[in-house]
Amino acid sequence: xxxxxxxxxxxxxxxxxxxxxxxxxxxxxxxxxxxxxxxxxxxxxxxxxxxxxxxxxxxxxxxxxxxxxxxxxxxxxxxxxxxxxxxxxxxxxxxxxxxxxxxxx
Amino acid sequence: xxxxxxxxxxxxxxxxxxxxxxxxxxxxxxxxxxxxxxxxxxxxxxxxxxxxxxxxxxxxxxxxxxxxxxxxxxxxxxxxxxxxxxxxxxxxxxxxxxxxxxxxxxxxxxxxxxxxxxxxxxxxxxxxxxxxxxxxxxxxxxxxxxxxxxxxxxxxxxxxxxxxxxxxxxxxxxxxxxxxxxxxxxxxxxxxxxxxxxxxxxxxxxxxxxxxxxxxxxxxxxxxxxxxxxxxxxxxxxxxxxxxxxxxxxxxxxxxxxxxxxxxxxxxxxxxxxxxxxxxxxxxxxxxxxxxxxxxxxxxxxxxxxxxxxxxxxxxxxxxxxxxxxxxxxxxxxxxxxxxxxxxxxxxxxxxxxxxxxxxxxxxxxxxxxxxxxxxxxxxxxxxxxxxxxxxxxxxxxxxxxxxxxxxxxxxxxxxxxxx
Ligand SMILES: Cc1cc2nc3c(=O)[nH]c(=O)nc-3n(C[C@H](O)[C@H](O)[C@H](O)COP(=O)(O)OP(=O)(O)OC[C@H]3O[C@@H](n4cnc5c(N)ncnc54)[C@H](O)[C@@H]3O)c2cc1C
Numbered sequence: 001x002x003x004x005x006x007x008x009x010x011x012x013x014x015x016x017x018x019x020x021x022x023x024x025x026x027x028x029x030x031x032x033x034x035x036x037x038x039x040x041x042x043x044x045x046x047x048x049x050x051x052x053x054x055x056x057x058x059x060x061x062x063x064x065x066x067x068x069x070x071x072x073x074x075x076x077x078x079x080x081x082x083x084x085x086x087x088x089x090x091x092x093x094x095x096x097x098x099x100x101x102x103x104x105x
Numbered sequence: 106x107x108x109x110x111x112x113x114x115x116x117x118x119x120x121x122x123x124x125x126x127x128x129x130x131x132x133x134x135x136x137x138x139x140x141x142x143x144x145x146x147x148x149x150x151x152x153x154x155x156x157x158x159x160x161x162x163x164x165x166x167x168x169x170x171x172x173x174x175x176x177x178x179x180x181x182x183x184x185x186x187x188x189x190x191x192x193x194x195x196x197x198x199x200x201x202x203x204x205x206x207x208x209x210x211x212x213x214x215x216x217x218x219x220x221x222x223x224x225x226x227x228x229x230x231x232x233x234x235x236x237x238x239x240x241x242x243x244x245x246x247x248x249x250x251x252x253x254x255x256x257x258x259x260x261x262x263x264x265x266x267x268x269x270x271x272x273x274x275x276x277x278x279x280x281x282x283x284x285x286x287x288x289x290x291x292x293x294x295x296x297x298x299x300x301x302x303x304x305x306x307x308x309x310x311x312x313x314x315x316x317x318x319x320x321x322x323x324x325x326x327x328x329x330x331x332x333x334x335x336x337x338x339x340x341x342x343x344x345x346x347x348x349x350x351x352x353x354x355x356x357x358x359x360x361x362x363x364x365x366x367x368x369x370x371x372x373x374x375x376x377x378x379x380x381x382x383x384x385x386x387x388x389x390x391x392x393x394x395x396x397x398x399x400x401x402x403x404x405x406x407x408x409x410x411x412x413x414x415x416x417x418x419x420x421x422x423x424x425x426x427x428x429x430x431x432x433x434x435x436x437x438x439x440x441x442x443x444x445x446x447x448x449x450x451x452x453x454x455x456x457x458x459x460x461x462x463x464x465x466x467x468x469x470x471x472x473x474x475x476x477x478x479x480x481x482x483x484x485x486x487x488x489x490x491x492x493x494x495x496x497x498x499x500x501x502x503x504x505x506x507x508x509x510x511x512x513x514x515x516x517x518x519x520x521x522x523x524x525x
Contacts, residue, residue: 060377064372065261065373066261066327067261067356067372068372068373071372072372077329077341078329078341080341081342086325086342087327
C-alpha cells in the first residue's frame with residue numbers, strides 16, 4: 001500500500017492504483033484517475049457506469065462483473081468497452097474508487 | 106406439527122443436506138427434495154469422458170437411490186418461489202409450502218448468451234465438456250483431431266470448478282503426445298482472467314506448468330462472439346483467436362426460476378447469501394448451498410460438501426429459535442489433473458490463498474499442495490466411490506475437515522480495505 005496525491009487530497013492506493021478506502025474518493029479524484037488512464041473527460045455515460053459500480057460495491061460488498069454490468073447498468077457491453085477501453089469492470093472500479101474486482105475463484 | 110423442510114435440487118448439495126437432516130431429525134421433520142430429473146451425474150468425471158478415461162454410464166446414477174429412506178424425493182420443475190408466502194410453485198401448478206427452504210439448484214450453462222456459439226457447428230467443431238452430452242460428443246472430435254488449432258475458452262466467470270478447463274488442457278496435451286501428433290497441434294487456453302488462475306501463487310505455478318507443456322495462454326480475453334463459419338473467437342475489445350476445434354466453457358448463471366422469484370437472486374441468477382451463515386438475504390428461513398449461491402469462493406463439490414455442515418447446523422438453530430452459529434470460512438480444495446498419471450492439489454479459503462504445503466495436515470499430510478504427484482492423481486481417482494458412498498450420504502471424509510487449517514498467510518493483508 002502506498003500514498004499518493006490525487007486532486008489535492010492524500011489517498012491510499014494498492015500497487016495497481018486502486019483506492020484502498022472507498023471513503024477517500026471524490027468526483028475530482030475520479031476525473032484525475034480517468035485522465036491518467038486515457039479517458040480525457042468523463043461523460044454522463046461514464047458516470048452512469050462509475051456510479052453504478054460504486055453503489056453496487058458499497059451495498060453488496062462486491063463489484064459487478066462485466067456481464068452483470070451489461071445486464072443491469074443500462075449500458076450494453078459493447079458500449080462499456082467503448083467507454084472504458086480494455087477492461088470496463090476494472091477501469092470503472094478504479095475510477096469509482098473501489099478495490100480491484102477480485103474476479104471469481 | 107413436524108417442520109417442513111423443502112430442498113430444491115437433488116444434486117451434490119441437495120442430496121447431502123437431505124441425508125444429514127434426515128439423520129438428525131428422523132420423523133421429527135418432513136424432508137422433501139425436488140429435482141427436474143432422476144439422473145445424478147458425478148460431474149468431476151465429465152473431465153475424463155472426452156479422453157476415453159471414463160465412460161458416460163460409469164459416472165451416472167439414479168438420484169432417488171442416493172437418499173436415505175424417509176426423504177421424500179419428487180420429480181418436478183421449479184417455476185418460482187413465493188418468498189412472502191413460503192411456497193414453492195412447480196411448473197405443473199403444484200404448490201409446495203415450507204417452513205425452511207434450502208436452495209441447491211446449482212448453476213446452469215448458458216451457451217445461448219454468447220453470440221454465434223449455438224448453431225450448426227455446435228457439437229461439430231465447437232464443443233463443451235461441461236455436460237454429459239457435450240463430453241460424449243467431444244470424445245469423437247478429440248479422437249479424430251490430428252492437426253491444427255485446439256482452443257479451450259472460458260467464456261466468462263464464474264464457472265464450476267475453475268481449474269477443470271486447465272486440467273482439460275493438460276490432459277489434451279498428454280493424449281495428443283501419446284498419439285504422436287502433439288507437434289502438429291497448437292494448443293491455446295483463452296481466459297478472461299489476467300492469468301492462469303485467480304490467486305497469485307497458484308496462478309504462477311499453473312502458468313509454469315502450461316509453459317512446460319507448450320500450451321499458449323491468451324489472457325484477459327472477454328469473448329464477445331464466435332464466428333462459427335470463419336472459426337474465430339472475437340473479444341469485446343476486438344482481438345481474435347482462430348480455431349479448428351473449440352472447447353468452450355459457456356457462461357454460467359442461476360436457473361431461470363430465480364429471476365421469476367423477486368428478491369432472491371442477483372443479475373446472473375445466483376442467490377445472494379451471507380458468506381458465513383449461508384442464509385439467503387431474501388428471507389431468514391431460506392438457506393443456500395453449492396453452486397447456486399453468490400458467495401465468493403469456487404463453485405466446487407468440495408465447497409458444497411464443506412458448506413453442508415454449516416447449513417445443517419444453522420437450520421437446526423433457526424428452527425429452535427436460536428442464534429445461528431454455523432460458520433463457513435470459504436474452505437475449498439481441488440485436485441488438478443496434470444496428465445501423465447499425476448495431479449496437484451490446492452487448498453484455500455476466503456482469507457487464505459492456496460500455497461504450497463502438505464494435506465490434510467499442513468506439514469505432515471501425505472498429499473503435497475501445489476506440486477504434482479502420483480499420489481494426488483490416485484486420490485482424485487479414488488474420489489468417485491467416496492462421492493457416492495461417503496459424501497452424498499452425508500458423512501465426513503476421514504481426516505478432511507470442513508474448516509480450513511491455516512498455516513498460510515491470511516489473505517487479509519492483500520485485500521485490506523475490502524469489507525468482510
Ligand atoms: C466438468 C466439471 C468438473 C468438475 N470437477 C470438480 C472437481 O474435480 N472437484 C470438485 O470439487 N468439483 C468439481 N466440479 C463441480 C461440482 O460438480 C459442483 O460444484 C457440484 O456438483 C455442485 O453441487 P450443487 O448441489 O450446487 O449443484 P448440482 O449438483 O449441479 O445440482 C443442482 C440440481 O438442481 C437441479 N435443478 C436446477 N434447476 C432446477 C429447477 N428449476 N427445477 C428442478 N430442479 C432443478 C438440477 O437438475 C441439479 O440436479 C466439476 C464440475 C464440472 C462441470
